[in-house]
Amino acid sequence: MKHKYDTIVIGGGPAGLASAIKATKLGLKTLIIEKTERLGGIPLQCIHEGFGVIYFKQNLTGPEFSYKLIKEVDRLSIDYITSGYVSEINILSDEAKQVKVISPKGYQVFETKTLIYAAGAREKTLHEINVVGDRVSGIFTAGEAQALMDIYGVMPGREVVIIGSGDVGLILTRRLILEKAKVKAVIEAMPYPGGLVRNIVQCLKDFDVPLLLGHVVKEIRGRKRVEKVVVEKVDENLKPLGESFSITCDTVIISAGLLPHVRMLRELGVKMDPLTRGPIVNDFFETSIRGVFVAGNALIVNDLVDYVVEQGENAAEGAYSLITKKYVRQQNIPVLFDDNIRFVVPQRITKTSDVVFYLRVKRPMKDVKIIFEEIDKVFVFSKARPSEMIRVKIKKKDLGDIKDKLHVRLYSDASPQT
Amino acid sequence: MPVRKLKYTCIVCPQGCEIEVVISDNEIKEIKGFKCIRGKRYVTEEVLAPKRTLITVLHCKNGDYPTVSVKTSKPIPKEKMFEILEYLSKIVLEAPVDIGDIVIRNIFDSGVDIIATRPCRKV
Ligand SMILES: Cc1cc2nc3c(=O)[nH]c(=O)nc-3n(C[C@H](O)[C@H](O)[C@H](O)COP(=O)(O)OP(=O)(O)OC[C@H]3O[C@@H](n4cnc5c(N)ncnc54)[C@H](O)[C@@H]3O)c2cc1C
Ligand code: SF4
Numbered sequence: 034m035k036h037k038y039d040t041i042v043i044g045g046g047p048a049g050l051a052s053a054i055k056a057t058k059l060g061l062k063t064l065i066i067e068k069t070e071r072l073g074g075i076p077l078q079c080i081h082e083g084f085g086v087i088y089f090k091q092n093l094t095g096p097e098f099s100y101k102l103i104k105e106v107d108r109l110s111i112d113y114i115t116s117g118y119v120s121e122i123n124i125l126s127d128e129a130k131q132v133k134v135i136s137p138k139g140y141q142v143f144e145t146k147t148l149i150y151a152a153g154a155r156e157k158t159l160h161e162i163n164v165v166g167d168r169v170s171g172i173f174t175a176g177e178a179q180a181l182m183d184i185y186g187v188m189p190g191r192e193v194v195i196i197g198s199g200d201v202g203l204i205l206t207r208r209l210i211l212e213k214a215k216v217k218a219v220i221e222a223m224p225y226p227g228g229l230v231r232n233i234v235q236c237l238k239d240f241d242v243p244l245l246l247g248h249v250v251k252e253i254r255g256r257k258r259v260e261k262v263v264v265e266k267v268d269e270n271l272k273p274l275g276e277s278f279s280i281t282c283d284t285v286i287i288s289a290g291l292l293p294h295v296r297m298l299r300e301l302g303v304k305m306d307p308l309t310r311g312p313i314v315n316d317f318f319e320t321s322i323r324g325v326f327v328a329g330n331a332l333i334v335n336d337l338v339d340y341v342v343e344q345g346e347n348a349a350e351g352a353y354s355l356i357t358k359k360y361v362r363q364q365n366i367p368v369l370f371d372d373n374i375r376f377v378v379p380q381r382i383t384k385t386s387d388v389v390f391y392l393r394v395k396r397p398m399k400d401v402k403i404i405f406e407e408i409d410k411v412f413v414f415s416k417a418r419p420s421e422m423i424r425v426k427i428k429k430k431d432l433g434d435i436k437d438k439l440h441v442r443l444y445s446d447a448s449p450q451t
Numbered sequence: 452m453p454v455r456k457l458k459y460t461c462i463v464c465p466q467g468c469e470i471e472v473v474i475s476d477n478e479i480k481e482i483k484g485f486k487c488i489r490g491k492r493y494v495t496e497e498v499l500a501p502k503r504t505l506i507t508v509l510h511c512k513n514g515d516y517p518t519v520s521v522k523t524s525k526p527i528p529k530e531k532m533f534e535i536l537e538y539l540s541k542i543v544l545e546a547p548v549d550i551g552d553i554v555i556r557n558i559f560d561s562g563v564d565i566i567a568t569r570p571c572r573k574v
Contacts, residue, residue, distance in 0.1 A: 080506050080520035080568060094506060096520055096569035100550050183508050186518040211507060211536055230467035234460050235503070239529070421465065 038064045038112075040352045041132050041145040043119055043297070046074020047338050048329020049151035050102040051345030052352075056149070057109045059353040064143065065106070065113035066134055072106065072113060073099035074153060075176070075330075076338060080183050081204055087339035098338060114138065122148070122301060127323040128356075147324045147352040150298055151345060154291035154330035159253075162196065162289045166252040171259035175201045175288035179208070188212060190284025194262050195219045196250050199227035199420065200336060202288030207236035217280050218243045220250050220264060222271055225397050227290075227420050229336075250285070251277060259285055291334045301325065308376040309333050315365060315381040316388040317351025318344060326351050333378050333391060336422055340391065347389070354386075370441040373398070375419065377441050384435060389426045393419055398445035406440040408432065417445070454480070459497055461490040470494045502526035506568075507539055509554065514546030514571035521554060524564040535559065546573040 040056050042049045045067030056063045071077065076084055076095030084098035085091055093101070106113065117136040124130055125144075132143045156174040171190055173181070175197075178189040191214050195202045198221035206216045219237065224247045226233050237244055245264065249271065252263040262285060265277040293311035295303075304313045304321040311332045312320045319326050326348040329341040353359070364384050370377045375393040382388055394401070394417045401417040404410070405427065412425045454475040461468040468490050473481040479498060485491045496502065504526045508518035527535065535558060544554055548571045555565040 077569065080508060080522075082504055082506070082522070094520065094522055094568040097550065100570070183520060184516060184518060186508055186510055208506075211505075211532065212540075213536075230460050230465070231462040234462050238460075239503075415466065 036141070036143050038062050038143060038145040039356055040064075040147045040149055040349070041066065041130075041143060042149045042151055043132075044068075044074070044151035044153055044329070044331065045072035045113065045115070046151060046153050046329060047076060047099060047102060047341045048153070048331070048345040048348075049074070049149070050099070050106055051342040052149045052151060052326075052328050052349040053111050053113075053345075054102065054105050054109065055346040055349035056352060057111050059349060061349070061353060061356065063111055064145070065111060066117040066119060066132070067113065067115045068117060068119075068152075070116050072103050072115065078176070078179050078183050079204070081208070084338050087337070088342050095338075102342075114141075119297065122297065124301065124322060124325070130324060146356050147326065149326045149328060149345075149348045149352060150320075150331055151327070151329045151348075152294040152297065152331045154334050155294045156291055157287070157289040159287060162249075162287065164196075164250050164253060164287075166263075167255050169253065169255040169257060169259050171255070171284045172253060173284070173286050175205050175286055178286045179205055182208060182212065188214060189286065190214060190259075190282075192217055192282045193284040193286060194250070194280055194282045195286050195288060197221065197227065197288035197290065198233075198244060198246075199288060199290060200229055200232050201291075202286070203228040203232040203236040205286060205288060206242055207240070210240045210242070214284075216240075216242050217282050218245050218264075220245050220248050220262075222247070222249045222267060224269055225418075229420060249273075253285055254279075259283055291330065293331050293334065295331065298325070298327070298331075306376065306378075306380055309378060311378075313380045314378065315383050316347075316379045316386065317354065317383070318348040318379065319351050319355070324352075324355060333376070333422075335391075336420060340422065340424060343389065350386075366435055366437065366439060368439045368441060371443050373443050373445070374441065382432070382435070382439060384432045385429070387426060387429050388432065389424060390441070392423050392425075392441070394423070394443065395419065398443075400446040402444045404442045404444070406442055407435045407438070409434075457498065459494050461485060461493055463489045463493050472498055474498065501529040503529050503532060505532055505535060507536055509539060509542050509544050509565075511544040511546055511548060511571045513573055514548070515574050516569070516571050519544055519548045519554070519567050519571045520569040521565050522568050523558075524553075524566050525562075527561065527563055531559075531561070539565070544571070546571045 039061035079095030085093045121133040266274040328344040328348040377392045401414040470484040505523045552567045
C-alpha cells in the first residue's frame with residue numbers, strides 16, 4: 034500500500050538523511066518528512082569547512098556534506114516530502130504509528146511501524162540567557178544571522194557584539210569580519226572559551242577580536258536600532274562582580290547554545306532527561322515509547338556532524354531490529370555517572386548490541402580517566418573540554434558483567450586553564 | 452634584527468599544544484612545545500607563509516537561492532584574503548550552478564580556482 038511505511042523519518046538534516054539511507058539499505062520502506070523547502074538541514078547554511086572529516090574522511094563545507102547525503106537519498110530513490118508540516122502523530126500500538134502531514138501535495142495520512150525523530154535543535158533566545166533591555170532591531174540569533182548572510186547574501190549589521198564563544202559564535206565572527214563587518218567583542222560568561230582551539234585561533238586570534246571571558250551582557254540599549262550593550266564581569270558561578278561598562282555596536286548576535294527540539298516528542302509523552310534536555314533513550318536511541326527513535330541534535334546537541342550521522346544510522350538499526358524482532362529488548366539497565374560528568378547518552382542499555390556512549394564533562398580537565406565500573410573498562414584522555422563531546426564504544430561481549438546498573442566514573446588530575 | 456618570540460596554538464589535532472617560536476632575520480631559530488612533527492610543520496608554515504581556505508557566498512541571479520556558497524580549491528596566502536573577497540563581492544553568477552562547478556578559474560593568476568559548494572537551481 035502506498036501510504037504504509039516501515040519507518041518515517043521526521044527531519045531531513047544529516048541525522049534524518051543518514052537514518053533514512055541506513056534504513057533503506059536494511060530493506061525498510063522509508064519516508065522522510067522535512068519542514069523546509071529543502072533536504073539538508075543546518076549544514077546548508079554553514080559554508081565553512083569542518084564537516085565529515087571522520088565519516089567521509091574529507092574536510093567538506095556544510096552544504097557539500099549535506100549534498101553527499103542527499104545524492105545517496107536520490108540514488109536509493111527514498112521517498113521524501115519537503116515543506117511538510119507534521120500536524121499530528123498517533124501512537125496506535127507498539128508496532129503502528131500514524132502520521133498526518135500537510136504539504137503542497139495536500140493532506141496525507143501515513144501509517145508506519147516505527148518513527149525516527151530527527152528534528153535537530155533550536156537556538157536559545159534572549160530570555161533564556163537573562164538579558165534585558167530595549168526592544169530594538171539589530172538583535173539576531175546566530176542561526177538567523179548566518180542564514181541572512183550565507184543564504185540571502187545580506188549583512189546583519191556593521192558593528193557587532195557576539196554573545197557566546199561556542200564554535201557557532203566563533204565561526205560566525207570570522208564570517209562577519211571577512212564580509213567587512215567589525216566584531217567589537219565576543220562575550221563569554223564562563224572563564225574558558227566554549228569552542229574548539231582551532232576556532233579560537235582561526236576565527237579570533239587571526240583577526241585580533243577581543244574575547245571577554247567571565248563577562249555577560251546585562252542589557253541591550255538603543256532607540257530604534259541597537260546602540261550599545263552593557264557588559265558586566267562575573268565570577269565562576271556567574272555572580273556579578275559589580276564591574277560594568279558599555280560597548281557601542283549596531284548589532285547583537287546571540288550564540289548561547291542550542292537545545293534539542295523536542296516539543297513534538299513531549300506532546301507524545303516521551304520521557305525527557307533534564308541534563309541533555311532531550312529524550313531518555315536506550316542504546317538503540319529508542320525513547321520511552323516503543324518504536325519511536327531519536328537521532329542527531331534532537332537527541333543531544335552535537336558539535337560534530339559525524340556523530341550525528343552515526344546516531345542516525347544507529348536509530349535506523351534500532352527500527353530494523355524492532356521490526357524484524359532481531360532483538361528482544363527486555364532489559365533496561367540504567368546508566369549512572371559521577372558528578373563531574375554533565376551527561377551520558379544513552380541513559381539506558383539493553384545489553385543486546387555494541388554501545389556507543391556520548392558524554393560531556395562539566396569543566397575543562399586534564400589527564401582524564403573514564404571508567405565503566407561494573408565491567409572494568411577504562412578510557413584515557415589527555416584533555417577533556419565541555420565543548421568536545423567524548424565518544425567511546427563498548428563491545429557487546431564486554432557488557433556481560435553488568436547486572437542492574439552501569440556506573441560511569443571520571444577521574445582527573447588537574448584542570449587546565451584553556 | 453630583533454629577536455622575536457611568538458606563541459602559537461597548534462590546531463592540527465585536538466591536543467592543542469602551545470608552541471613557541473623564536474625568530475630573527477625572518478628565520479626560525481627555535482621551535483619548542485610541539486608533541487609531534489605535524490605541529491612543527493604547522494607552525495613553520497604559519498610563521499613563514501600562513502594560508503587559509505577562503506569561503507564566502509557569491510550573488511546568483513535567477514536561482515532558487517539568491518547566493519551560491521564557494522570555496523577556494525586550495526588554501527591561499529592569508530594576506531591575499533581580503534583582496535580576493537573584495538573582487539568576489541562584485542561577481543554575480545547566473546543559475547543554474549551545480550555543486551563542484553568551477554565558477555572562477557585561476558583567480559588573480561594564483562593557480563587557485565573558486566568552486567561552488569552549494570547548488571543553485573534555475574527557477
Ligand atoms: C553554525 C554551526 C556550525 C557548525 N559547524 C560544524 C562543523 O564545522 N563541523 C561539524 O561536524 N558540525 C558542525 N555543526 C554541527 C552540525 O551542523 C549539526 O550537528 C548537525 O547539523 C545536526 O544534524 P541534525 O540532522 O540533527 O539537525 P539539523 O541539521 O538541524 O536538521 C534538522 C532538520 O529537521 C527539520 N525539522 C525540524 N522540525 C521539523 C518538523 N517538525 N517536521 C519536519 N522537519 C523538521 C529542520 O528543518 C532541519 O532540516 C555546526 C552547527 C552550526 C549551527
Ligand atoms: S603538535 Fe602534534 S600533538 Fe600537539 S597539537 Fe599539534 S598535531 Fe597535535
